[in-house]
Amino acid sequence: MRHTLAVLVENTPGVLARVAGLFSRRGFNIDSLAVGRTDNPAVSRMTIVVEGSDQVLEQVNKQLHKLIDVIKINDITKDAYVDRELVMIKVYTEPATRSEIIQLVDIFRGRIVDVGRKTLTIEVTGDEGKIDAFENCLRPFGIKELVRTGKIAMLRGLKPGTKTNGYKEEDMV
Amino acid sequence: MKQKKLSGAEILIKSLEAEGVEAIFGYPGGQALPIYDALYDSGIKHILTRHEQGAAHAADGYARATGKTGVCLATSGPGATNLVTGIANAYMDSVPLVAITGQVPQNLLGKDSFQEADIIGITMPITKHSYLVGDPAEISRVVKEAFYIAASGRPGPVLIDMPKDVSTAEMEYREPDKICLPGYEPVLDGHRQQVMKAAEAITQSKRPLIYAGGGAVISGAYEELLQLAELIVAPVTTTLMGIGGFPGNHPLSLGMLGMHGTRYANFAVCECDLLIAVGARFADRVTGRLEAFAPEARIIQIDIDPAEIGKNIQVDIPIAGDVKRVLKQLTETLSPVLREAWRDKIAAWKKEYPLSYCDKGGLKPQYIISEIYRQTKGRARVTTEVGQHQMWTAQYYTFTQPRSFISSGGLGTMGYGLPAAVGVQVGCPEDVVFDIAGDGSIQMNIQELATAVNYNLPINIAVINNGYLGMVRQWQELFYNRRYSYSELLNPDFVRLAEAYGAEGIRVTTRDGVTPAIERAIRSGKPVVIDFVVDREENVLPMVPPGGSLDKMLG
Numbered sequence: 255m256r257h258t259l260a261v262l263v264e265n266t267p268g269v270l271a272r273v274a275g276l277f278s279r280r281g282f283n284i285d286s287l288a289v290g291r292t293d294n295p296a297v298s299r300m301t302i303v304v305e306g307s308d309q310v311l312e313q314v315n316k317q318l319h320k321l322i323d324v325i326k327i328n329d330i331t332k333d334a335y336v337d338r339e340l341v342m343i344k345v346y347t348e349p350a351t352r353s354e355i356i357q358l359v360d361i362f363r364g365r366i367v368d369v370g371r372k373t374l375t376i377e378v379t380g381d382e383g384k385i386d387a388f389e390n391c392l393r394p395f396g397i398k399e400l401v402r403t404g405k406i407a408m409l410r411g412l413k414p415g416t417k418t419n420g421y422k423e424e425d426m427v
Numbered sequence: 428m429k430q431k432k433l434s435g436a437e438i439l440i441k442s443l444e445a446e447g448v449e450a451i452f453g454y455p456g457g458q459a460l461p462i463y464d465a466l467y468d469s470g471i472k473h474i475l476t477r478h479e480q481g482a483a484h485a486a487d488g489y490a491r492a493t494g495k496t497g498v499c500l501a502t503s504g505p506g507a508t509n510l511v512t513g514i515a516n517a518y519m520d521s522v523p524l525v526a527i528t529g530q531v532p533q534n535l536l537g538k539d540s541f542q543e544a545d546i547i548g549i550t551m552p553i554t555k556h557s558y559l560v561g562d563p564a565e566i567s568r569v570v571k572e573a574f575y576i577a578a579s580g581r582p583g584p585v586l587i588d589m590p591k592d593v594s595t596a597e598m599e600y601r602e603p604d605k606i607c608l609p610g611y612e613p614v615l616d617g618h619r620q621q622v623m624k625a626a627e628a629i630t631q632s633k634r635p636l637i638y639a640g641g642g643a644v645i646s647g648a649y650e651e652l653l654q655l656a657e658l659i660v661a662p663v664t665t666t667l668m669g670i671g672g673f674p675g676n677h678p679l680s681l682g683m684l685g686m687h688g689t690r691y692a693n694f695a696v697c698e699c700d701l702l703i704a705v706g707a708r709f710a711d712r713v714t715g716r717l718e719a720f721a722p723e724a725r726i727i728q729i730d731i732d733p734a735e736i737g738k739n740i741q742v743d744i745p746i747a748g749d750v751k752r753v754l755k756q757l758t759e760t761l762s763p764v765l766r767e768a769w770r771d772k773i774a775a776w777k778k779e780y781p782l783s784y785c786d787k788g789g790l791k792p793q794y795i796i797s798e799i800y801r802q803t804k805g806r807a808r809v810t811t812e813v814g815q816h817q818m819w820t821a822q823y824y825t826f827t828q829p830r831s832f833i834s835s836g837g838l839g840t841m842g843y844g845l846p847a848a849v850g851v852q853v854g855c856p857e858d859v860v861f862d863i864a865g866d867g868s869i870q871m872n873i874q875e876l877a878t879a880v881n882y883n884l885p886i887n888i889a890v891i892n893n894g895y896l897g898m899v900r901q902w903q904e905l906f907y908n909r910r911y912s913y914s915e916l917l918n919p920d921f922v923r924l925a926e927a928y929g930a931e932g933i934r935v936t937t938r939d940g941v942t943p944a945i946e947r948a949i950r951s952g953k954p955v956v957i958d959f960v961v962d963r964e965e966n967v968l969p970m971v972p973p974g975g976s977l978d979k980m981l982g
Contacts, residue, residue: 264610267559272551279552309737316734322556322576325610 256285257311257331258407261300264323265291272321273300282306282314286339286404297325301337301406330409337407340379342367343389346396347374355395362388373398381405435563436461436594439527440469442570442603448498450474450489450853452482456502457542458529461594474853474882477874479506481846483513484872487522488847491833492808493854494647496523496578503529504542507588508549512840514584515553519837520668521645523582525573526550532592533561547588555583563596567603575606580613581732582645613731617748617756625727625744626760628701632725634769635661636699638684638713641668641836642706642730642750644829648672651754652705658758660766662773664692666707667821670832675825676805681773682782685713686971687818690780693969693977695773696721704728706750709739710837711973719976729753782822789962792816792891795941796823799861799889802945807859808833808851812844812868815897818967820863842871845888849875852884859887859949866892866918873924879954880929887948888956890921893963901966905981925956934958 263269270289277284285303292299304314311329318324347355355374359366364378378388382405389400433441439462443451450472455463466473476482479501486497497517501510507528517524531540547557556576558569566589573585629635643652643665652672656663656679663673664681673680681692696702702724707713714720717740728735728742729750736745746753784793796819799807805825810833811817817834826832833851835843848862862869869890879886891897899914922932931953935944941959948955968982 268547268551268557271548275551313734313738316736319610320555320732320734322608322611 255307255331256303256305257329258335258337258405259300259302259304259314260328260330260407260409261302261318261324262292262326263298263300264325265296265298266323269298269323272323273302273318276317276321277304277314280313280317282310288404288406301404303405328409330407334410335407336410337381337405338379339382339385339405340377340403341385341389342375342377342401343392343397344373344375344399345392346372346398348372351395355392358388358391362391364388430599432597433600434461434465434594435560435566435589435596435598436465438563438566438598438600439570439589439594440465440471441600442567443471443498444469445567446496446570446574451498451500452476452485452489452850453500454479454482454502454506456506456529458531458591459500459502459506460529461591462500462527462529462589472853474849474878476846476849476878478872479509480513480842481849481872481875481878483510483524483526484516484840484843484846485850485853485875485878486524486526487513487517488810488833488850489854490517490522490524490850491847492830492851494830495854496525496574497850498525498527500527501529502542503531503546504544506542507546508544511549511553512838514550514586516835516838516840516843517584518553518555520835521582521641522584523578524584525577526584526586528586528588529594530559530588530590533590534592536590547586550586553584554586557586557588559588560590560593563593563598564601566593567601571603572606572608576608576611580611613749614733614747615731615749615752617729617746617753621744621746622753622756622760625703625746626757628725628727628744629659629703629757629761630764632701633766634699635659635701635703635766636695636724637661637663637703637705638666638696638707639663639669639672639705640666640707643669643672646706646731646749646751647829648705648751648754649829651751651758653677655754655758655761658761658763660764660770661703662695664688664695666710666713666836667834668836669707670821671826671829674827676827678774681777683821684977686715686973687822687967687969688971688977689782689822690969690980691773691776693971693980694776694780697723697978699724702726704730705754706730708735714739714977715971716974716976784965784968790936790938790941790959792819792959792961792965793823794938795889795891795959795961796820796863798941799863799945800824802942802949803859803861807831807861808855810834810844810847810851810860810862812862812864812871813839813841814865814868815901815965815967816863816865816868816891818898819891841868845869845872845886846875846878848886848888849878849884852879852886853882860885862886862888864888864890865897866890866894866921867896867916869921870918876925876928876930876954876956884954885952886954888954890956890958891961892918892921892958893961893965894918895963898967900964904964904966905970905972921956921958925954930954930956932956932958934960936960
């Protein structure tokens with residue numbers, strides 16, 4: 255089963271190598287890993303998608319916890335969460351196919367971010383399924399280049415009991 | 428008043444002094460020169476080993492014997508990479524170690540500079556944590572954190588990499604702030620509910636068995652373990668790392684279990700209905716075939732490292748916490764039980780299947796080790812190398828005190844024993860120290876004999892010399908049709924070698940020579956090498972073939 259982990263880490267040099275090294279060394283499979291800093295510049299957040307049985311995930315969790323730089327791990331797989339991925343695709347275009355591609359971009363609520371003589375570069379965000387579908391639609395035209403960010407994810411709302419400086423959850427939405 | 432400025436290296440040494448460091452094992456070199464210069468004026472004793480690997484093992488031996496954190500120091504590049512085996516060894520056996528390495532100045536980092544090695548990257552899988560110090564202002568905090576991390580929770584090695592420009596830059600010394608590591612909070616007390624569950628399982632059990640590992644020694648749970656075992660009448664078997672954690676001469680002691688364990692320990696594992704794992708990690712050398720390990724037992728596992736719980740085997744009642752504290756919690760909830768049938772069965776096994784060997788023919792290693800035990804009254808600190816002699820030591824020297832058996836368990840590092848003995852003798856100057864070695868292993872770090880002579884460390888080295896890599900030969904005999912592929916050794920004359928180093932050398936070839944040689948060695952007050960020329964093809968028995976089940980033992 256695929257699990258989505260939200261991992262808060264100290265924003266130190268080498269923290270990515272520590273986490274990635276741990277996964278490869280212990281034979282855990284990373285499907286995707288996205289990392290960037292949070293509202294606190296000393297803390298980064300990783301979204302790691304990892305494949306494995308519950309037992310494997312328990313080990314992933316515990317081993318990650320042993321890294322001093324790992325502050326908190328949240329396996330959000332079974333909770334309600336929103337996730338997004340961003341893809342940029344550079345696709346070949348000819349005058350004959352251009353409008354069809356632009357229509358597809360509209361359907362997927364994407365944006366054209368660059369226009370070349372024989373290519374269009376398109377950005378689309380969404381969950382993994384949508385990104386896959388979009389990629390499949392463009393494939394017949396010829397994809398020159400493709401880059402995906404990997405999934406980032408966040409829990410919906412607040413977990414019960416979360417302190418919010420006196421505000422109720424509804425007030426904050 | 429304005430404070431005097433100090434160099435980064437001086438701040439480093441000052442920070443080490445603040446941690447109470449008494450001894451450093453190390454080897455100087457280019458990028459470590461500023462650190463060595465600062466060390467020159469310090470009260471810290473520095474032991475110059477003859478190889479950086481020796482420094483790491485010596486610091487490790489020092490830590491295991493004293494319970495304090497060991498410190499080793501080396502220069503960049505090859506100095507640092509020579510520490511690697513020692514760091515890995517400490518990591519596998521959870522030894523608190525702080526390794527400090529010089530590094531090229533930061534402007535030369537990543538340029539393949541002379542004697543540059545990415546030691547942080549190289550040691551990432553074998554350190555608990557590591558620091559590349561980028562600014563002298565970080566040094567006092569880094570050192571404080573490093574010692575805290577190395578010694579707390581499940582101990583382990585921490586590396587501090589010091590670029591030369593950081594060592595030479597000057598600034599005022601700043602007391603480190605309180606440690607703030609939000610991602611590191613070792614769990615110490617066992618969860619109340621889990622402890623209750625465990626107590627209930629113990630009360631219900633008819634045939635409980637305690638299986639104690641290195642964690643029992645590390646957490647200092649000697650008294651607590653003894654109390655629990657006597658309270659619930661549970662026999663205790665230890666892993667190699669757990670040796671000394673429970674008195675080997677106690678009626679409830681079953682000695683070591685696993686591949687070269689006693690028959691009665693392995694039988695007890697097979698027949699117990701409750702296995703209480705105390706700071707042990709169900710390693711493959713212990714369990715043999717996992718499916719056949721403790722088949723009738725419910726399992727309680729107590730460990731300070733939650734990642735060890737359920738890693739190798741499914742556990743019924745996990746308790747994360749410090750072994751010493753959890754055992755205390757357990758004993759407080761339990762009341763004494765008499766388990767006469769179980770106790771009698773164990774006693775009968777011990778009588779029927781004792782450790783034994785045939786004391787005929789040539790000189791027997793088992794006899795030598797029994798004799799060392801007799802003459803040291805079981806009170807020596809004994810290090811070993813790795814191989815047959817290590818197993819015989821585990822079997823025939825009856826250890827009764829924690830931190831008295833010092834051996835490379837997880838990594839199985841040949842060449843560990845001699846430098847470890849150096850560290851042990853530095854940490855415990857009053858104690859008799861033996862390194863029980865093989866003729867193969869001893870040659871892996873023989874250069875540390877010079878260190879022992881240099882610092883007047885009266886280590887006794889008993890070389891069990893059979894002219895083979897004995898354990899390799901044993902496996903070749905048993906599993907490779909006696910094809911002794913590259914396991915026979917042509918050795919130097921160990922007596923003359925010892926003398927060349929300025930140590931004493933004694934050769935023993937007969938049974939009668941054993942006792943006087945050991946007596947002479949202990950009395951000599953100098954490092955002594957005793958070359959015991961033993962029966963060449965003696966095997967370590969009993970033996971569970973790799974991947975076999977524990978009740979199917981050879982020999």
